[in-house]
Amino acid sequence: MDDGRYQEENYQGSKTKLPRPNSQIRPHACQSLFTTHELETLKAVSIDGVRRHLTSREDQLSGEFEKISPTQHPSSDGDLVHNLSPDRLPQQQLAVLSFDAKFNTRDTRPEDLIASFELALQKCDVGEE
Structure with missing residues (x-):
């Protein structure tokens, strides 16, 4: 049975279970670790960070565009x-x-x-x- 993990041999030769690369975190796994309030806070902080990043990137690109656009x-x-x-x-x-x-x-x-x-x-x- 594949539970989203695979075995990888580390440099000492022991086998450890690690999450698969590029696999999604299952929502029920997060829910067991965090409370609903903590999940909502994490979601809000993530969305806010993405918005700030997009806004700063848009401002940066607008500034660069103004430098190269002709009068x-x-x-x-x-x-x-x-x-x-x-x-x-x-x-x-x-x-x-x-x-x-x-x-x-x-x-x-x-x-x-x-x-x-x-x-x-x-x-x-x-x-x-």
Whole structure:
């Protein structure tokens, strides 16, 4: 009969019964060791610890995100796009953009297309999504 334990030989050669790794603690085993009040207190403390950990982790990630997110202010010279690749878009991408955007993209350069798209987004007051 398997009662959730297995035998392991320690360094002195004697066998000891240890709980199986990654096995759950059975509720009735805890109930025999603790009173109902102690179990409720343990549960409340555990939940509180998890909440504090999640809150601190969320705050930490928010701080890191704020450090890496770009500013939303347009530059003083009016340019919306900087440091783009000089490579032209492939014909397939131009065809997709032309179909979806409903305007001619045959002779557009990537920086012109992106700048006009960003300008349209600013006029629509669209969020990050």
